[in-house]
Amino acid sequence: MSIRRLPETLVNRIAAGEVVERPASALKELIENALDAGARSIAVTLRQGGLEGIAVTDDGHGIARDEIALALERHATSKLPDEAIEQVRTLGFRGEALPSIGSVARLTLASRQAGGDGWRLVCDNGVIGPIEPAAMPPGTRVEVDGLFERIPARRKFLRSPRSEYAACLDIVRRLAMARQDVAFVFEHDGRRVLSLPGGQEREDRVAQLIDRELADNHVIIALEREGVSLAGVASLPTFHRGSADHQYLFVNGRPVRDRLLVGAVRGAYADFIARDRHPVMALFLSVPVEEVDVNVHPAKTEVRFRDPAFMRGMIVSGLRRALDEAGMRVANRADASSTELWQREAIPAFEAASPQPDWPARSAGGAYGGVPLFGDRQARFSGFAPSGRAEPAPVHVAAEPREFPLGIARGQVARTYIVAEADDGLILVDQHAAHERLVLERMRRALADGAVARQALLLPEVVELDEPACDRIEGRIVELAELGLEIERFGPSAMLVRAAPAMLGLSDVTGLVRDLADDLAALGDATSLKGRLDLVAATMACHGSVRAGRVLSVTEMNALLREMEVTPHSGQCNHGRPTWIKLAHGDIEKLFGRH
Amino acid sequence: MKATIERATLLKSLGHVQSVVERRNTIPILSNVLIDASGDGTIKLMATDLDLQIVENVQAQVEVPGATTVSAHTLFDIARKLPEGSQVRLEAADGKMLVQAGRARFNLQTLPRDDFPIIAEGPLPTSFELPAAALVQIIDKTRFAISTEETRYYLNGIFLHVAEDPAPVLKAAATDGHRLARVTVARPDGAEGMPDIIIPRKCIAELRKLLDEVDGSVRIDLSPTKVRFDLGNAVLTSKLIDGTFPDYSRVIPTGNDKLLKIDPRSFEEGVDRVATIATEKTRAVKVAVEKDKITLSVTSPENGTAAEEVPGDYAATPIEIGFNARYLLDILGQIEGDSVEVHLADAAAPTLIREDEKAPALYVLMPMRV
Numbered sequence: 017m018s019i020r021r022l023p024e025t026l027v028n029r030i031a032a033g034e035v036v037e038r039p040a041s042a043l044k045e046l047i048e049n050a051l052d053a054g055a056r057s058i059a060v061t062l063r064q065g066g067l068e069g070i071a072v073t074d075d076g077h078g079i080a081r082d083e084i085a086l087a088l089e090r091h092a093t094s095k096l097p098d099e100a101i102e103q104v105r106t107l108g109f110r111g112e113a114l115p116s117i118g119s120v121a122r123l124t125l126a127s128r129q130a131g132g133d134g135w136r137l138v139c140d141n142g143v144i145g146p147i148e149p150a151a152m153p154p155g156t157r158v159e160v161d162g163l164f165e166r167i168p169a170r171r172k173f174l175r176s177p178r179s180e181y182a183a184c185l186d187i188v189r190r191l192a193m194a195r196q197d198v199a200f201v202f203e204h205d206g207r208r209v210l211s212l213p214g215g216q217e218r219e220d221r222v223a224q225l226i227d228r229e230l231a232d233n234h235v236i237i238a239l240e241r242e243g244v245s246l247a248g249v250a251s252l253p254t255f256h257r258g259s260a261d262h263q264y265l266f267v268n269g270r271p272v273r274d275r276l277l278v279g280a281v282r283g284a285y286a287d288f289i290a291r292d293r294h295p296v297m298a299l300f301l302s303v304p305v306e307e308v309d310v311n312v313h314p315a316k317t318e319v320r321f322r323d324p325a326f327m328r329g330m331i332v333s334g335l336r337r338a339l340d341e342a343g344m345r346v347a348n349r350a351d352a353s354s355t356e357l358w359q360r361e362a363i364p365a366f367e368a369a370s371p372q373p374d375w376p377a378r379s380a381g382g383a384y385g386g387v388p389l390f391g392d393r394q395a396r397f398s399g400f401a402p403s404g405r406a407e408p409a410p411v412h413v414a415a416e417p418r419e420f421p422l423g424i425a426r427g428q429v430a431r432t433y434i435v436a437e438a439d440d441g442l443i444l445v446d447q448h449a450a451h452e453r454l455v456l457e458r459m460r461r462a463l464a465d466g467a468v469a470r471q472a473l474l475l476p477e478v479v480e481l482d483e484p485a486c487d488r489i490e491g492r493i494v495e496l497a498e499l500g501l502e503i504e505r506f507g508p509s510a511m512l513v514r515a516a517p518a519m520l521g522l523s524d525v526t527g528l529v530r531d532l533a534d535d536l537a538a539l540g541d542a543t544s545l546k547g548r549l550d551l552v553a554a555t556m557a558c559h560g561s562v563r564a565g566r567v568l569s570v571t572e573m574n575a576l577l578r579e580m581e582v583t584p585h586s587g588q589c590n591h592g593r594p595t596w597i598k599l600a601h602g603d604i605e606k607l608f609g610r611h
Numbered sequence: 612m613k614a615t616i617e618r619a620t621l622l623k624s625l626g627h628v629q630s631v632v633e634r635r636n637t638i639p640i641l642s643n644v645l646i647d648a649s650g651d652g653t654i655k656l657m658a659t660d661l662d663l664q665i666v667e668n669v670q671a672q673v674e675v676p677g678a679t680t681v682s683a684h685t686l687f688d689i690a691r692k693l694p695e696g697s698q699v700r701l702e703a704a705d706g707k708m709l710v711q712a713g714r715a716r717f718n719l720q721t722l723p724r725d726d727f728p729i730i731a732e733g734p735l736p737t738s739f740e741l742p743a744a745a746l747v748q749i750i751d752k753t754r755f756a757i758s759t760e761e762t763r764y765y766l767n768g769i770f771l772h773v774a775e776d777p778a779p780v781l782k783a784a785a786t787d788g789h790r791l792a793r794v795t796v797a798r799p800d801g802a803e804g805m806p807d808i809i810i811p812r813k814c815i816a817e818l819r820k821l822l823d824e825v826d827g828s829v830r831i832d833l834s835p836t837k838v839r840f841d842l843g844n845a846v847l848t849s850k851l852i853d854g855t856f857p858d859y860s861r862v863i864p865t866g867n868d869k870l871l872k873i874d875p876r877s878f879e880e881g882v883d884r885v886a887t888i889a890t891e892k893t894r895a896v897k898v899a900v901e902k903d904k905i906t907l908s909v910t911s912p913e914n915g916t917a918a919e920e921v922p923g924d925y926a927a928t929p930i931e932i933g934f935n936a937r938y939l940l941d942i943l944g945q946i947e948g949d950s951v952e953v954h955l956a957d958a959a960a961p962t963l964i965r966e967d968e969k970a971p972a973l974y975v976l977m978p979m980r981v
Contacts, residue, residue: 474788
């Protein structure tokens with residue numbers, strides 16, 4: 017076999033392997049082109065998950081007639097006016113997308129510049145046809161039909177239309193999130209999936225794309241430091257999901273996937289959320305172009321930062337600051353479903369032949385449904401009536417609930433929940449969760465004041481780890497010492513522990529260091545050491561706090577509410593559950609059908 | 612089997628035996644005590660957890676020799692509640708054992724004695740006798756330092772070894788990585804060439820209970836894997852911890868030149884008093900030593916501060932050092948005399964504590980850095 021130069025069509029097909037692997041990647045290239053063309057509105061139409069056809073129409077500046085053919089050549093682009101690839105400001109720049117797609121599908125490119133005529137060119141699996149006139153509004157329309165139809169090997173590796181559709185939707189979502197100024201319409205098999213008006217506020221766009229409830233449960237992030245700015249929307253700690261799928265990072269408007277984000281988010285939310293829950297967020301980093309390299313991979317989903325630690329710090333402190341400002345806010349509205357719960361359970365109660373056996377457990381719903389009842393049913397309810405107490409509030413606190421965000425305590429239910437009246441609604445507080453959080457915050461402040469006490473080890477512990485793990489730990493020696501762990505390098509693949517945090521007592525130092533090494537590798541942060549210290553503090557906090565089941569006087573309840581108002585992060589317990597919820601006046605009115 | 616035994620005798624022996632039996636067992640017979648009545652008028656009670664085995668002989672009137680096993684905790688509870696001074700009749704037949712005292716009758720389920728596991732001792736080549744008082748001293752002065760941390764299992768016991776120092780001695784040491792306690796006694800005859808052994812914590816605890824009733828001496832037989840303590844009526848056999856105890860002699864400081872002499876009682880009481888305000892988890896007490904004046908202080912971010920001055924003899928340069936109050940109290944509690952020597956070097960180095968040069972016990976304590 018002699019060496020030969022490959023024909024152009026084959027080269028394009030090989031390149032297509034990198035850029036176009038499935039309909040979603042072709043769609044991504046097309047939408048990015050539209051955005052780079054300055055479009056104000058973009059319409060995407062998909063047939064059969066994009067397997068049969070993709071069409072992207074924009075109202076951008078269009079392509080001139082004599083450039084349409086050139087656009088289908090490899091490495092032809094308008095996006096790199098000079099040689100400066102480090103200075104890329106557009107989403108695309110490689111000039112590969114259209115020829116790559118054209119070599120594996122039937123591509124129709126139609127474009128009209130404002131004030132000019134429209135022209136169309138068809139490229140059928142690498143064979144470019146003649147240029148024809150086309151009737152269309154200004155902008156560009158690209159249609160891709162029968163992707164990989166002539167390449168059965170590729171076609172076989174595609175998934176079902178449904179999962180290809182899901183991937184396409186994810187792409188549209190990410191790009192639409194990045195550009196809330198552009199209107200998006202997304203249709204699949206004739207059904208309109210997304211319809212996003214242009215010029216939205218960022219938080220509205222993000223909430224609309226991720227979860228509507230985020231609209232009421234988010235914090236806005238804004239931080240600027242050394243020319244880098246971070247903006248975005250993140251969920252309150254009480255609003256979380258089971259997977260980290262809903263965490264989006266955009267660098268200069270480009271959706272990217274980066275492990276950096278996962279670690280930084282974990283670090284920022286460490287004290288607020290259980291380890292297996294994940295907040296929802298979309299973060300937008302604006303970085304000077306020379307600080308970031310986007311030319312890592314043809315698909316451009318990865319970027320390299322010149323200073324990843326700084327970016328990580330930005331994200332952590334940005335999130336932290338926003339969460340700190342959020343203070344005691346929580347996802348505090350009783351959400352729609354729980355309001356419905358009240359109604360659903362209350363109504364059958366009037367018709368039921370016998371009271372539902374589980375009523376006493378749901379005292380709130382039961383009490384509501386129980387009011388109009390009489391006779392023996394009344395007697396049944398009296399069984400749990402003593403658990404709810406409404407002491408006459410002393411005169412001096414009876415007035416002015418408007419002064420306090422969490423209102424004035426009106427009583428206690430089931431010796432567990434405080435009922436308070438605020439200016440704008442009814443507030444329920446879980447007394448144990450709330451007090452536990454207060455004690456923990458107090459303890460943490462005390463800990464933060466002094467350094468962590470270290471118990472020196474009589475027999476220094478040698479922990480054997482692999483070399484990169486040792487390197488990572490060695491890089492954090494100073495930070496770890498502040499947390500009470502005195503550690504030093506002991507040969508190429510071992511660490512020597514000289515002192516451990518006294519709080520941890522006689523615990524397994526080797527295990528701790530191993531966990532730390534894993535943390536540093538996965539998250540870039542010493543989470544497990546902080547985690548263990550917090551766990552000790554949290555256990556102590558749990559023991560030192562008011563338990564559920566204790567009767568509180570109105571004065572005690574009010575004192576708790578006032579302290580919650582001034583303590584940061586008092587809105588959620590140590591596991592991310594809310595410590596209080598609010599039933600707004602509107603919600604109560606809805607329950608009685610008065611709205 | 613048919614036998615009659617005095618309630619007090621039975622109760623005392625069962626008290627020893629039942630504490631070896633774990634409360635929860637996956638192997639049912641391990642919950643049981645083996646009762647073996649022999650023709651010569653003794654009953655042998657035996658219990659095991661597979662690592663530790665106790666055999667105790669008691670006097671009884673045996674009519675028909677025989678053996679069976681019944682639940683140790685149940686039999687102990689029964690014996691405890693029987694009236695004082697009563698005679699307990701034990702009769703085993705057909706998978707049941709009848710326990711009878713006065714008008715009370717209990718019919719207990721049994722398991723066959725042949726299933727009862729017995730620790731194979733193997734040859735125990737090293738053999739010596741140690742006065743019970745010496746053994747008590749060794750245990751009492753070191754056991755507080757035994758580690759409970761399971762991952763360093765080799766620290767979960769008392770380390771026994773012999774050495775030429777230059778006189779031949781037997782040394783016992785225990786450490787949990789934060790403090791170390793060591794007792795040195797003269798080497799008993801027969802202990803020369805003894806292998807280094809680590810006696811597990813549970814064996815130590817049981818042995819210590821039995822020693823309260825022993826006046827004379829205890830015969831110790833051991834091999835590198837097993838040890839047997841013969842206390843006359845009772846024999847305790849235990850597996851040893853299969854591990855290497857760290858070379859602890861390296862951590863005993865020899866160059867600590869700052870010597871503080873102090874009354875252990877006032878020191879102990881002072882530490883205990885100021886530690887009142889320390890928080891539960893980090894009970895750090897600061898010891899500031901100046902010429903003939905020792906100031907103990909504790910600072911708690913939640914509770915406030917406490918300080919107490921304790922008189923003592925000190926002539927070296929002033930030093931400030933922190934300790935875990937509990938560790939300090941543990942050690943001071945072991946000092947019986949009216950003076951204790953504290954050898955200091957600096958705030959980060961191990962501190963040596965002992966009564967005086969001739970005292971058999973010495974303690975090393977690592978400081979806490981605050």
